[in-house]
Amino acid sequence: MGVGITVEHLNAFYGKTQALFDVNITVLANHATALIGPSGCGKSTFIRCLNRMHETIPEARVEGKVLIGDLSVYNGTSATQLRRRVGMVFQKPNPFPTMSIYDNVAAGLKLNGFRNRKQLDDVVHKSLHASALWDEVKDHLHKKSGASLSGGQQQRLCIARALAVQPEVLLMDEPCSALDPISTGKIEELIFQLKEQYTIVIVTHNMQQAARVAEFTGFFLLGKMIEYDKTEKIFTNPSDKRTEDYVTGRFG
Amino acid sequence: MAFSVPLISLRRRVMDHAMTGASVLTVLLVLLPLFAIFAYLVYMGIGSINLAFLTQTPKPVGEPGGGMANAIVGSMVILAIASLLGVPLGIGAGIFLSEYGRNRYGDIVRFVSDVLNGVPSIVIGIVAYGLVVMRQKHFSALAGGVALAIMMIPTIARTTEQMLLLVPQAIREAAYGLGVSRWRTTLSITLRTATSGVITGVMLAFARVAGETAPLLFTAFGNQFWNWKMDQPTAALSLQIFTYAISPYDEWHRQAWAGALVLIILIVSAVAAVRIAVKHGTLSGA
Ligand SMILES: Nc1ncnc2c1ncn2[C@@H]1O[C@H](COP(=O)(O)OP(=O)(O)O)[C@@H](O)[C@H]1O
Numbered sequence: 045m046g047v048g049i050t051v052e053h054l055n056a057f058y059g060k061t062q063a064l065f066d067v068n069i070t071v072l073a074n075h076a077t078a079l080i081g082p083s084g085c086g087k088s089t090f091i092r093c094l095n096r097m098h099e100t101i102p103e104a105r106v107e108g109k110v111l112i113g114d115l116s117v118y119n120g121t122s123a124t125q126l127r128r129r130v131g132m133v134f135q136k137p138n139p140f141p142t143m144s145i146y147d148n149v150a151a152g153l154k155l156n157g158f159r160n161r162k163q164l165d166d167v168v169h170k171s172l173h174a175s176a177l178w179d180e181v182k183d184h185l186h187k188k189s190g191a192s193l194s195g196g197q198q199q200r201l202c203i204a205r206a207l208a209v210q211p212e213v214l215l216m217d218e219p220c221s222a223l224d225p226i227s228t229g230k231i232e233e234l235i236f237q238l239k240e241q242y243t244i245v246i247v248t249h250n251m252q253q254a255a256r257v258a259e260f261t262g263f264f265l266l267g268k269m270i271e272y273d274k275t276e277k278i279f280t281n282p283s284d285k286r287t288e289d290y291v292t293g294r295f296g
Numbered sequence: 297m298a299f300s301v302p303l304i305s306l307r308r309r310v311m312d313h314a315m316t317g318a319s320v321l322t323v324l325l326v327l328l329p330l331f332a333i334f335a336y337l338v339y340m341g342i343g344s345i346n347l348a349f350l351t352q353t354p355k356p357v358g359e360p361g362g363g364m365a366n367a368i369v370g371s372m373v374i375l376a377i378a379s380l381l382g383v384p385l386g387i388g389a390g391i392f393l394s395e396y397g398r399n400r401y402g403d404i405v406r407f408v409s410d411v412l413n414g415v416p417s418i419v420i421g422i423v424a425y426g427l428v429v430m431r432q433k434h435f436s437a438l439a440g441g442v443a444l445a446i447m448m449i450p451t452i453a454r455t456t457e458q459m460l461l462l463v464p465q466a467i468r469e470a471a472y473g474l475g476v477s478r479w480r481t482t483l484s485i486t487l488r489t490a491t492s493g494v495i496t497g498v499m500l501a502f503a504r505v506a507g508e509t510a511p512l513l514f515t516a517f518g519n520q521f522w523n524w525k526m527d528q529p530t531a532a533l534s535l536q537i538f539t540y541a542i543s544p545y546d547e548w549h550r551q552a553w554a555g556a557l558v559l560i561i562l563i564v565s566a567v568a569a570v571r572i573a574v575k576h577g578t579l580s581g582a
């Protein structure tokens with residue numbers, strides 16, 4: 045089951061440059077929330093603060109409060125524990141190139157010491173079903189490497205891999221930007237089904253995509269969260285002039 | 297305009313063929329010395345390789361026959377010791393350089409390793425003499441192994457570093473994103489992804505030290521008899537070849553050629569065996 049996310053007064057830095065300024069947001073459990081905004085406005089930085097991926101960059105730093113469910117992200121929890129509850133899908137599909145399809149999906153569990161073969165089989169099976177990839181790969185789970193799949197398949201493999209560790213939240217950073225329209229359609233359909241079980245935060249460049257998959261949308265500009273509301277409201281009747289300019293295509 | 301199209305295409309075709317020809321030529325130029333050396337070795341050495349050569353120890357001067365069995369085994373033992381010490385240390389240093397060494401400490405290690413790479417092998421032999429032989433008061437296979445290990449470490453460390461740096465950051469992030477710790481990611485994801493490149497580095501270092509003579513002169517020292525103890529003077533093919541080659545006896549010269557041929561065959565088989573083993577363990581389409 046998904047859990048909600050609360051972010052209060054979040055500031056993020058790369059060395060001395062500040063990339064996020066006082067971001068506040070409450071994300072509802074089991075909904076999809078889209079983040080839109082022009083390139084370089086801090087969408088990736090924001091999403092990477094939610095699973096402490098931001099701090100893996102040298103000199104990067106975060107201030108503020110993030111709650112995943114009732115778990116305080118920057119207060120006492122280890123990053124590895126947290127990331128098992130907050131899965132992530134990246135912009136470019138990044139399967140482990142030397143691992144089989146099966147091992148890619150099982151990687152999160154195996155590398156964390158989980159060895160029960162039968163349960164692993166079960167989890168791999170379920171995760172590949174959930175990411176709508178099972179039928180395409182079931183005949184060569186062990187024979188083919190993750191890198192031998194098409195781009196769209198690779199991205200669904202990465203989704204399966206993230207689901208296999210049974211997270212409560214799924215972060216997706218422009219998951220379709222490297223994919224063709226048909227693969228994009230498949231992944232959007234998938235997001236629709238996944239939010240029954242997970243809370244989804246998806247960064248997207250594509251406003252139609254935000255409108256299609258997300259109930260809530262946040263608009264970022266220059267490191268600030270300008271407006272956050274129901275998707276419909278953002279696209280039809282935004283409160284802020286800058287949001288309106290962006291969604292009507294006047295800049296960005 | 298319509299005329300100039302076939303003209304350009306003709307020029308391009310000629311150029312294309314010329315370039316292909318030139319690269320084939322350079323390949324031949326590179327391979328030629330290799331084949332020449334190997335052919336000459338076979339020509340000079342094959343006649344003296346027989347069962348006795350592969351199973352007996354050297355005979356005293358004047359007696360015909362005898363072989364290099366003890367030197368073949370000695371070389372294998374010394375190289376095994378060198379690999380056992382040098383491979384893990386070299387890979388470890390490479391991991392440090394690529395994953396934790398993007399700073400001043402890394403720069404120091406990189407500098408030291410590059411200097412070490414340039415130290416003449418005989419000097420490495422003296423170092424191992426001081427470190428091991430003086431302490432044990434014996435020449436030994438161990439001392440020889442240590443000397444060769446010291447020579448392997450910088451090569452392995454720098455190639456491992458380069459190969460790990462080629463692994464995209466996105467692959468590491470994928471592992472972090474699954475809640476995998478940093479050290480686990482390094483060992484099970486980054487190193488694993490770079491395996492074939494790392495192994496190439498290891499094989500290069502191995503092949504390079506396998507034929508070394510100078511560092512063994514006052515470490516392993518050589519031995520005309522069987523020796524199964526790690527702390528006693530031990531025969532090695534390269535030492536035996538050296539001793540026989542500078543001797544005044546024709547019979548020993550012939551045996552030196554045979555020894556050289558056996559040494560090359562051993563190195564090539566070791567490298568090929570590792571390659572095949574690695575290939576066997578990897579997937580299609582990777
Ligand atoms: N690794 C980094 N080092 C320094 N600055 C960075 C780094 N990554 C991103 N930034 C800066 O942070 C800002 C926000 O970037 P990002 O979060 O990637 O934007 P978005 O995902 O919305 O396109 C940009 O100005 C960018 O230049």
Ligand SMILES: [Mg+2]
Nearest residue numbers: 087088089217
């Ligand atoms: Mg981005």
